Amino acid sequence: MENNQKNYNRRSFLKVSALSGGGMMLGVSWLAAANTKLTELGADLEAFQNGQTLNAYVQIGSDNIVKIMCHNPEFGQNVKTSLPMIVAEELDVDWKDVIVEQAPYDTKLYPRQFTGGSQSVRSTWRPLRNAGAAARDMLRSAAAQTWNVPQEEVTTKVGVLHHEKSGKSAKYGEMAAKAATLTVPKDLKLKSAAERKIVSTSRKNVDGKSIVTGKPMFGMDYQKPGMLIAMMVQPPAFGLKLKSYDASEALKMPGIKQVFTIEVFPDSMERGGFDTRTFNEFVVVVGYNTWEVMNARKKVKAEWEKAPEKKEIFGGFGGQKNERITPAGLESTSEHLVKMKEMVKQSARVLRKDGDPEAAFKNAAQVIERTYNAPFLAHNTMEPMNCFAEVTDSQAFVAGPVQAPEFVEQTLIKRLGLPADKVDIHLTRMGGGFGRRAYAHYMVEAALISRQAKAPIKLVYSREDDMTYGIYRPMYTATYRAALDANKKLLAFHVIGGGIPENPVHANRFPAGALDNYLAEGWEIPSNVTIGAFRAPRSNFNAAAEQSFMDELAEAMGKDPMDLRLELLERAKTNPVGKNNDYDPDRYAGVLKLLREKSGWDKPENKGKNLGLAAYFCHNSYAGHVIEMKIKDGQPYAESVVSAIDCGVVINPDAAKNMVEGAVIDGIGCALYGNMSFKNGKPEHNNFNTYRMIRMPEIPKRIDVHFVQNDIDPTGLGEPPFPPVFGALANAIYRATGKRQYNQPYLQEEPKTQG
Amino acid sequence: MAKYTLKINGKNQTVDVDPATPMLWVLREHLNLPGTKYGCGVAACGACTIHVDGNAVRSCQLPVSSVKKQAITTIEGLSPTGDHPVQRAWLEHDVAQCGYCQAGQIMSAVALLKNNPNPSEEDINGFMSGNICRCGTYTRIKAAIKSVAKP
Ligand code: FES
Numbered sequence: 055m056e057n058n059q060k061n062y063n064r065r066s067f068l069k070v071s072a073l074s075g076g077g078m079m080l081g082v083s084w085l086a087a088a089n090t091k092l093t094e095l096g097a098d099l100e101a102f103q104n105g106q107t108l109n110a111y112v113q114i115g116s117d118n119i120v121k122i123m124c125h126n127p128e129f130g131q132n133v134k135t136s137l138p139m140i141v142a143e144e145l146d147v148d149w150k151d152v153i154v155e156q157a158p159y160d161t162k163l164y165p166r167q168f169t170g171g172s173q174s175v176r177s178t179w180r181p182l183r184n185a186g187a188a189a190r191d192m193l194r195s196a197a198a199q200t201w202n203v204p205q206e207e208v209t210t211k212v213g214v215l216h217h218e219k220s221g222k223s224a225k226y227g228e229m230a231a232k233a234a235t236l237t238v239p240k241d242l243k244l245k246s247a248a249e250r251k252i253v254s255t256s257r258k259n260v261d262g263k264s265i266v267t268g269k270p271m272f273g274m275d276y277q278k279p280g281m282l283i284a285m286m287v288q289p290p291a292f293g294l295k296l297k298s299y300d301a302s303e304a305l306k307m308p309g310i311k312q313v314f315t316i317e318v319f320p321d322s323m324e325r326g327g328f329d330t331r332t333f334n335e336f337v338v339v340v341g342y343n344t345w346e347v348m349n350a351r352k353k354v355k356a357e358w359e360k361a362p363e364k365k366e367i368f369g370g371f372g373g374q375k376n377e378r379i380t381p382a383g384l385e386s387t388s389e390h391l392v393k394m395k396e397m398v399k400q401s402a403r404v405l406r407k408d409g410d411p412e413a414a415f416k417n418a419a420q421v422i423e424r425t426y427n428a429p430f431l432a433h434n435t436m437e438p439m440n441c442f443a444e445v446t447d448s449q450a451f452v453a454g455p456v457q458a459p460e461f462v463e464q465t466l467i468k469r470l471g472l473p474a475d476k477v478d479i480h481l482t483r484m485g486g487g488f489g490r491r492a493y494a495h496y497m498v499e500a501a502l503i504s505r506q507a508k509a510p511i512k513l514v515y516s517r518e519d520d521m522t523y524g525i526y527r528p529m530y531t532a533t534y535r536a537a538l539d540a541n542k543k544l545l546a547f548h549v550i551g552g553g554i555p556e557n558p559v560h561a562n563r564f565p566a567g568a569l570d571n572y573l574a575e576g577w578e579i580p581s582n583v584t585i586g587a588f589r590a591p592r593s594n595f596n597a598a599a600e601q602s603f604m605d606e607l608a609e610a611m612g613k614d615p616m617d618l619r620l621e622l623l624e625r626a627k628t629n630p631v632g633k634n635n636d637y638d639p640d641r642y643a644g645v646l647k648l649l650r651e652k653s654g655w656d657k658p659e660n661k662g663k664n665l666g667l668a669a670y671f672c673h674n675s676y677a678g679h680v681i682e683m684k685i686k687d688g689q690p691y692a693e694s695v696v697s698a699i700d701c702g703v704v705i706n707p708d709a710a711k712n713m714v715e716g717a718v719i720d721g722i723g724c725a726l727y728g729n730m731s732f733k734n735g736k737p738e739h740n741n742f743n744t745y746r747m748i749r750m751p752e753i754p755k756r757i758d759v760h761f762v763q764n765d766i767d768p769t770g771l772g773e774p775p776f777p778p779v780f781g782a783l784a785n786a787i788y789r790a791t792g793k794r795q796y797n798q799p800y801l802q803e804e805p806k807t808q809g
Numbered sequence: 810m811a812k813y814t815l816k817i818n819g820k821n822q823t824v825d826v827d828p829a830t831p832m833l834w835v836l837r838e839h840l841n842l843p844g845t846k847y848g849c850g851v852a853a854c855g856a857c858t859i860h861v862d863g864n865a866v867r868s869c870q871l872p873v874s875s876v877k878k879q880a881i882t883t884i885e886g887l888s889p890t891g892d893h894p895v896q897r898a899w900l901e902h903d904v905a906q907c908g909y910c911q912a913g914q915i916m917s918a919v920a921l922l923k924n925n926p927n928p929s930e931e932d933i934n935g936f937m938s939g940n941i942c943r944c945g946t947y948t949r950i951k952a953a954i955k956s957v958a959k960p
């Protein structure tokens with residue numbers, strides 16, 4: 055047993071009294087409110103009776119069914135299953151008896167209701183264990199009082215309380231009502247790794263059945279009687295804004311109720327860091343159903359004009375304010391590339407400098423210099439952006455797919471001018487997130503539309519709207535340089551990276567710390583093409599560029615690429631340079647060693663294979679892949695992949711494996727095909743017939759996933775396995791074709807249209 | 810506007826809509842069957858896949874007026890209890906991540922297996938290549954399909 059007082063400072067959210075009665079916790083989910091039949095969920099809810107609320111996460115019914123609330127929104131990374139598993143473990147119940155419900159959005163009850171940054175498990179591992187342990191402790195206390203015995207003598211075993219001496223026992227359900235009246239205990243004992251029965255065992259997705267039977271659960275599925283559909287007309291290019299419009303034809307179309315404009319954020323409003331607005335003014339078409347609105351929207355005659363340059367102030371974390379410049383102009387990818395090339399030659403901001411890299415480069419016998427480029431990428435969540443809103447002058451209700459309700463709540467309060475308690479956000483399941491849904495402009499838009507239309511509405515983005523709205527993965531470039539002496543010894547390392555409009559360099563990350571002479575520099579080019587977090591922001595480029603360069607460097611040094619990395623990590627461990635290195639060299643090396651073993655890296659029979667290696671650290675976890683490349687129909691084909699991950703304790707192993715498999719496939723797809731380009735401000739791809747996504751014939755035949763076994767507090771998995779796929783793929787392509795990959799997408803060709 | 814009587818999941822249902830309305834929207838918004846998903850609207854992603862007389866069809870490109878007497882099946886009607894062997898295989902392999910594409914994937918898989926009970930690797934790849942999954946669950950989709958195949 056592990057004593058856990060230190061991390062138990064956020065007690066408030068465990069307080070029974072903080073709950074305004076069980077009523078709220080038992081509150082009707084949006085699904086029921088949406089007036090749709092839900093036999094699956096209904097059966098579960100019926101079995102759950104007289105639920106007693108022990109804390110914000112745990113309710114126990116009289117029949118021993120336990121309801122656990124999942125406080126974070128789900129977009130496929132399995133939080134709705136794995137977070138409740140953590141609670142159930144400490145509560146000591148049978149997983150069979152657990153039902154899971156999406157918690158309401160409520161910052162008083164729950165910490166960090168934000169799915170993103172691969173932080174859900176990491177940030178709630180302790181609080182969720184405490185929640186389960188606290189509820190179990192209260193049940194034991196209730197039994198002790200009822201039986202008039204010391205609490206220490208009351209034990210639990212999968213949902214049953216026991217007192218050995220007296221032979222008394224009771225189900226949790228019998229003690230729940232009393233337990234709910236007790237105060238929350240202070241010193242909680244948490245289970246050791248050896249005692250766990252649920253955590254680290256594979257459990258199926260709690261929503262699996264609802265998904266395979268097509269139950270409504272996504273924002274797109276939200277409905278309410280009397281609800282109207284709204285779609286918007288957005289400028290056809292970045293750098294344009296609305297000049298005027300004529301809706302007379304559109305209004306004549308069947309089923310159309312209103313056409314008007316909205317202004318998303320007035321210039322005077324100070325916005326938060328996630329309040330990105332690509333376009334500020336839209337023409338809105340409101341009607342009875344999506345098809346009619348889609349058709350009528352084509353009849354809106356809008357005129358566009360060039361938008362002027364804008365200086366915008368954003369509120370950042372900790373009260374700091376950031377200025378962003380949105381330039382005027384209609385940008386094209388060809389110009390972007392030229393500009394980036396020019397910038398590399400100019401001096402940039404020094405982000406980190408160790409030793410005397412300039413001297414080392416001057417004295418070098420050989421300098422290797424390579425430049426890597428990557429395009430903008432669209433998130434392309436399979437569910438396009440959307441949001442339901444019912445807003446009046448006095449209150450607002452919004453329901454939709456959002457990763458960061460805490461951010462958008464503040465924004466809605468400000469934009470609508472309503473008090474906090476009049477703004478209610480409901481979280482729907484998300485059909486993919488990948489960072490895109492941290493930017494909830496669509497919730498603000500939906501709220502404004504509903505208020506103006508004086509009706510409940512659902513704002514629907516078409517795929518074209520979604521893909522051309524912006525919030526892309528930025529365009530990046532990085533030049534890596536290495537200085538070698540006459541004996542091929544590495545003297546210095548230099549990275550200068552930049553992007554439109556964000557620079558990708560993580561200055562304190564590997565190989566920083568492993569080199570006496572190191573220089574990292576960065577620069578940015580402002581743009582009116584908007585960007586946002588995209589599955590492992592910046593890392594998803596760095597791991598391609600840096601890990602490709604590392605491979606080329608190993609070749610130039612006459613070393614095995616695995617050995618070179620391990621030698622550098624050994625140096626970073628035994629004699630680190632600098633203080634701010636953000637990675638743990640031991641864990642990084644551990645992943646490489648596991649990969650070495652599992653991929654048979656050193657086996658003679660594998661020497662002739664085209665194996666590409668990359669490993670990377672980001673979002674607190676370590677991940678690496680070895681990809682075997684074949685040539686199929688004249689194209690490189692990643693036939694098999696071996697992955698190794700260190701994310702500490704693995705909560706739900708099979709789901710974790712699924713996440714890694716998905717990251718590998720997504721990574722291969724983005725690296726080979728992903729590309730969003732522009733001509734005169736206009737996105738050149740607006741749907742899946744011109745934006746190529748990976749499809750089944752292109753996936754590897756095998757993906758073997760291995761986790762480093764340890765008892766380190768868990769860290770995230772949604773992002774970390776993704777970035778190193780790019781590097782491993784590039785290195786494997788080189789082995790198979792002799793061609794280094796400097797430009798993403800690695801395969802530059804038009805997609806095959808699929809019917 | 811025109812009236813259409815459609816045979817959906819074994820039941821006759823009448824709708825009064827614009828003849829050009831794709832079945833996708835008829836199902837989702839007129840018949841309260843939102844299991845069929847909108848992903849692209851141009852027959853490029855497969856999220857909207859339904860069965861027309863047992864064959865997989867992209868409902869976003871199927872005008873209601875072109876459906877005559879054919880039997881339409883949606884994910885909601887695949888099996889009365891939600892335990893069609895393909896659905897069970899999906900659960901067994903814990904396929905879904907976000908889940909948004911999965912109704913379309915399942916409908917494609919069921920149609921594939923109906924016409925080709927023991928598909929080869931190439932058959933599966935070819936037939937399923939019209940269904941996109943951004944979460945990258947293809948490995949499990951394929952494994953689930955293979956587990957239901959009858960050699
Ligand atoms: S919505 Fe029909 S294929 Fe994409």
Ligand code: FES
Nearest residue numbers: 907908910942944
């Ligand atoms: S499971 Fe998310 S798109 Fe397929």
